[in-house]
Amino acid sequence: MDTNEMQRQLRALTDRAEITDLMDRxxxxxxxxxFDEAWARAFHTEDVTAEMPIGTVHGRAALLTxxxxxxxxxxxTVHMGSNNVVEVDGDRATVRGAQLSTHVLADDPGGVFxxxxxxxxxxxxxxxxxxxxxxxxxxxxxxxTPPRLPEDLTAASAE
Numbered sequence: 001m002d003t004n005e006m007q008r009q010l011r012a013l014t015d016r017a018e019i020t021d022l023m024d025r026x027x028x029x030x031x032x033x034x035f036d037e038a039w040a041r042a043f044h045t046e047d048v049t050a051e052m053p054i055g056t057v058h059g060r061a062a063l064l065t066x067x068x069x070x071x072x073x074x075x076x077t078v079h080m081g082s083n084n085v086v087e088v089d090g091d092r093a094t095v096r097g098a099q100l101s102t103h104v105l106a107d108d109p110g111g112v113f114x115x116x117x118x119x120x121x122x123x124x125x126x127x128x129x130x131x132x133x134x135x136x137x138x139x140x141x142x143x144x145t146p147p148r149l150p151e152d153l154t155a156a157s158a159e
Contacts, residue, residue, distance in 0.1 A: 012088060015088045015093065015125075015130070016086050016088065018129060018130050019086050019088070019093055019095060019123060019130050020084060020086065022043065022123070022129070022130050022131075022132070023081060023084060023095055023097070023121070024081065025042075025043075026043050026132070027079040027080065027081045027099070028079075029042075029043070030067075030071065030077060030079045031076075031077050031078055031079055033071060033077075035064060035067050035068045035071065036064075037064070039064070040060045040061075040063065040064040041060070041128075043131065043132055044060050044063060044131055044132050044133075045060070045124055045126065045131045045132065045133045046059070046060050047059060047060075047133070048060055048063055048131075048132060048133055048134065048135070049133075049134045049135075050063050050066075050132075050134070050135045050136075051135065051136035051137065052066070052070065052137055053115070053137065053139050054066070054070045054149065054153055055153070066153075069150075069153055070153065072106065073103075073105070073106055073107075073147040073148075073149070074103040074104060074105060074106055074147065075104045075105065075106045075109055076103075076104040077101065077102065077103050077104070078101070078102045079099065079100075079101045079102075080099070080100045080101075081097050081098065081099050081100075081119065082097060082098050082100075083097050083098045084096070084097035085097065090125075091124060091125035092122070092123070092124060092125075093122070093123040093124075093125075093130065094120070094121065094122055094123070095119070095120075095121040095123065096118070096119065096120055096121075097118070097119045097121075098116070098117070098118055098119070099116065099117055099118070099119050099137060100114070100115075100116045101114065101115050101116070102114050103115075103147070105145075105147050106147070107147070107148065108145075111144065111145055112144050113142065113143075113144040113145060113146050113147060114142065114143045114144055115139045115141070115142045116139070116140060116141050116142075117137055117138050117139040117140045117141075118137075118138050118140065119135065119136065119137050119138075120135070120136045120138070121134070121135045121136075122134040122135070
């Protein structure tokens with residue numbers, strides 16, 4: 001194996017490790033519940049698009065506001081991701097995986113809502129490292145009573 005091939009393989013392994021780490025840290029950050037500008041910059045590009053069960057948002061500022069409002073519906077959460085398939089193509093990448101999320105409702109501390117689904121994430125290499133440029137969570141099953149959404153926190157209002 002020549003030096004160029006070794007460098008290409010090392011770059012591919014490094015990219016996959018950095019992307020996997022970013023995805024794991026992102027899910028963990030949802031449970032840490034600190035949603036500020038530094039959080040948004042650490043994970044997302046400025047022009048990110050995020051499709052969530054509570055709506056689709058465009059732009060990092062809109063995503064930050066939407067995440068804050070959505071996560072306020074829960075007292076505690078545990079988010080787990082697995083089965084990630086990472087595809088890297090130069091400075092772009094995709095990750096397809098599974099997500100299981102357990103939520104303790106803020107308005108009913110005994111109420112638990114669980115959702116599971118598939119994630120599709122697009123990433124871009126930036127000067128600060130890999131960042132999420134688009135994401136979609138497609139819930140395929142739930143258990144328990146979902147939180148009561150405020151009237152203005154719907155898919156229509158998030159556009």
